[in-house]
Amino acid sequence: MQNIGAYGQEVSSTVVSVDFVDAETGEFVRVPAANLGLGYRTSVFKEGREGVVTAVEFALRDEGGVSEQVAYPQLAGALGVDLGARVPVAEVRSSVLALRSSKGMVLDADDRDTWSSGSFFTNPVVSRGAASVLPLDAPRWPVDPEPQDVVVPLGDAPAPPPAPTSGAVKLSAAWLIEHAGVSRGFRLPGSGAAVSTKHTLALTNRGSASASDVVELARFVQQRVSAEFGVLLRPEPVLLGLDL
Numbered sequence: 001m002q003n004i005g006a007y008g009q010e011v012s013s014t015v016v017s018v019d020f021v022d023a024e025t026g027e028f029v030r031v032p033a034a035n036l037g038l039g040y041r042t043s044v045f046k047e048g049r050e051g052v053v054t055a056v057e058f059a060l061r062d063e064g065g066v067s068e069q070v071a072y073p074q075l076a077g078a079l080g081v082d083l084g085a086r087v088p089v090a091e092v093r094s095s096v097l098a099l100r101s102s103k104g105m106v107l108d109a110d111d112r113d114t115w116s117s118g119s120f121f122t123n124p125v126v127s128r129g130a131a132s133v134l135p136l137d138a139p140r141w142p143v144d145p146e147p148q149d150v151v152v153p154l155g156d157a158p159a160p161p162p163a164p165t166s167g168a169v170k171l172s173a174a175w176l177i178e179h180a181g182v183s184r185g186f187r188l189p190g191s192g193a194a195v196s197t198k199h200t201l202a203l204t205n206r207g208s209a210s211a212s213d214v215v216e217l218a219r220f221v222q223q224r225v226s227a228e229f230g231v232l233l234r235p236e237p238v239l240l241g242l243d244l
Helices: 073-079 089-102 128-132 173-179 211-229
Strands: 015-022 028-032 051-058 116-119 125-127 140-142 168-171 193-195 202-205
Touching: 073 089, 125 128, 128 168, 168 173, 173 211, 193 211, 202 211
Parallel strands: none
Antiparallel strands: 015 028, 015 051, 116 202, 125 168, 140 168, 193 202
């Protein structure tokens, strides 16, 4: 449905094409990666192209059993290596699975935190001005890359100014939720849905939740964050027959 990324890797860097049954035409088509509109938690399928994905083709490289450079601090810490190190792929896989399990993101029939729709809200992207009014300890990341430094020899014409940026800033949805007073494990009275006990982005089924229970909880989380910080959280799952 969308581009996903974690621990320094993204699906968009390896996907080649998608086999797709188009709901409008009924035709079976192969859509190349360049036409998928892959971006942060989005794609052409989340923007309105309806149908069924039947297969995805990936292009992977054989690096002799060694990973690419480890580029994510949490993963480097779990592996006990410095950023930029290359380690056996099997060790990376084990560490990633352990990290995901610690957040309830690897299915376990005995762990109700894994009975979820994954991370329910996307990290909001706001203007620099909107981000500036948040508490200083609120995590934030510029969406635009930093302009490259340009060295101009003495006496040459000055370098042109860098291209203007959008000034957009990405915020941490999990931080906003926790600091809006919604704690891990929170549930509405009588509801079968609850916030994960491991992290606040996941909304879970504690055994009897209906889709309406999940949406009601999501709506409460949205309202708390909006009231506290003026930021609207948007759901990552596609909702059918339900509004949020």
